[in-house]
Amino acid sequence: MTAPTHEQEPASGTDIDDEVLGLLRRADQRYTTGRRKLVAALQEGDGPLTINQILDVDDTLAQSSVYRNLMILEQVGAVVRIVTRDEFARYELAERLTEHHHHLICTSCGDVADFALDDRVEATLDRALHKAADTAGFAVDGHRLDLLGTCGSCD
Amino acid sequence: MTAPTHEQEPASGTDIDDEVLGLLRRADQRYTTGRRKLVAALQEGDGPLTINQILDVDDTLAQSSVYRNLMILEQVGAVVRIVTRDEFARYELAERLTEHHHHLICTSCGDVADFALDDRVEATLDRALHKAADTAGFAVDGHRLDLLGTCGSCD
DNA sequence: TCGGGGTTGAGAACCGTTATCAATCCCAAA
DNA sequence: TTTGGGATTGATAACGGTTCTCAACCCCGA
Ligand SMILES: [Mn+2]
Ligand SMILES: [Mn+2]
Ligand SMILES: [Zn+2]
Ligand SMILES: [Zn+2]
Numbered sequence: 279m280t281a282p283t284h285e286q287e288p289a290s291g292t293d294i295d296d297e298v299l300g301l302l303r304r305a306d307q308r309y310t311t312g313r314r315k316l317v318a319a320l321q322e323g324d325g326p327l328t329i330n331q332i333l334d335v336d337d338t339l340a341q342s343s344v345y346r347n348l349m350i351l352e353q354v355g356a357v358v359r360i361v362t363r364d365e366f367a368r369y370e371l372a373e374r375l376t377e378h379h380h381h382l383i384c385t386s387c388g389d390v391a392d393f394a395l396d397d398r399v400e401a402t403l404d405r406a407l408h409k410a411a412d413t414a415g416f417a418v419d420g421h422r423l424d425l426l427g428t429c430g431s432c433d
Numbered sequence: 434m435t436a437p438t439h440e441q442e443p444a445s446g447t448d449i450d451d452e453v454l455g456l457l458r459r460a461d462q463r464y465t466t467g468r469r470k471l472v473a474a475l476q477e478g479d480g481p482l483t484i485n486q487i488l489d490v491d492d493t494l495a496q497s498s499v500y501r502n503l504m505i506l507e508q509v510g511a512v513v514r515i516v517t518r519d520e521f522a523r524y525e526l527a528e529r530l531t532e533h534h535h536h537l538i539c540t541s542c543g544d545v546a547d548f549a550l551d552d553r554v555e556a557t558l559d560r561a562l563h564k565a566a567d568t569a570g571f572a573v574d575g576h577r578l579d580l581l582g583t584c585g586s587c588d
Numbered sequence: 589t590c591g592g593g594g595t596t597g598a599g600a601a602c603c604g605t606t607a608t609c610a611a612t613c614c615c616a617a618a
Numbered sequence: 619t620t621t622g623g624g625a626t627t628g629a630t631a632a633c634g635g636t637t638c639t640c641a642a643c644c645c646c647g648a
Contacts, residue, residue: 311559395564396561406550414548416546421578423578426574427572427575
């Protein structure tokens, strides 16, 4: 064990499937083959994926089913939908299944990659955010932090 | 003067118009009445506004012109387009014309409000972000920090 | 005053996403 | 194992926010 984080241990390895199964069951949904392939595809990317990126990873998936199943997985709490700057939504596994992290958004090619901050910085940030939220009468659920700039492949 | 910030003094009051005028001139664009009304509408909101919110504020504006002029004002660097969670894009004056700030996004009603962090926290954050970006070979342009939760009007 | 390029705005087109629905799958009961 | 029926699938149509089109208009300069 390392320094304590503000959240419980995320599922790692293939028991992500178990966790997703539970989330779906709780909503009377089945963990079908297509949904398993979807979760597997999301697990591969090192950042949130667009629909087309998902279809590139697994071309046995049907576009309309991907859209529908991502919606269901989001409702269930297994997937998060992310909109950055371009017109394509991106999807990633919820932090409950992975770990709290943030995004490097390349304003040139549009690609999005994950990165994490030091726990100490996160703690400082959370404190400041809660303080700011309190004075605004805002109940905090979480935060979203993106870095905008140019990725390595774009010089 | 208070503690030094990491950016130059933002334009305040009605000389925002002067600044916008300069930005448009530099791109061989005119600062027409419609564009002035658009900037005025954005100045009124206490957060980024959707197209419909803009049309509500000033019903003399034509939708298609609002879309086109927001696009031009964004290219020129006077306006920033923001996409949160719902299907409506929002627009606000660029930080060059206002001040660096962040957003409270209500996941219930979708409304977005501005808030700012302490300069000290911003500095700590910037330092940590640059460090993380360096190790990822990412050139930082800026950051975006949103607070997700429930606003005061939504309990 | 006049000419002409920039701007406007109503409407059409675009395109990512969502809804439709018949065919199929899959669990559960018999 | 067989079978009935509700859930899921996937090709397709519909939807809606945004962008494009183009004729009318405006506005600056000669
Ligand atoms: Mn964080
Ligand atoms: Mn900041
Ligand atoms: Zn890039
Ligand atoms: Zn609200």
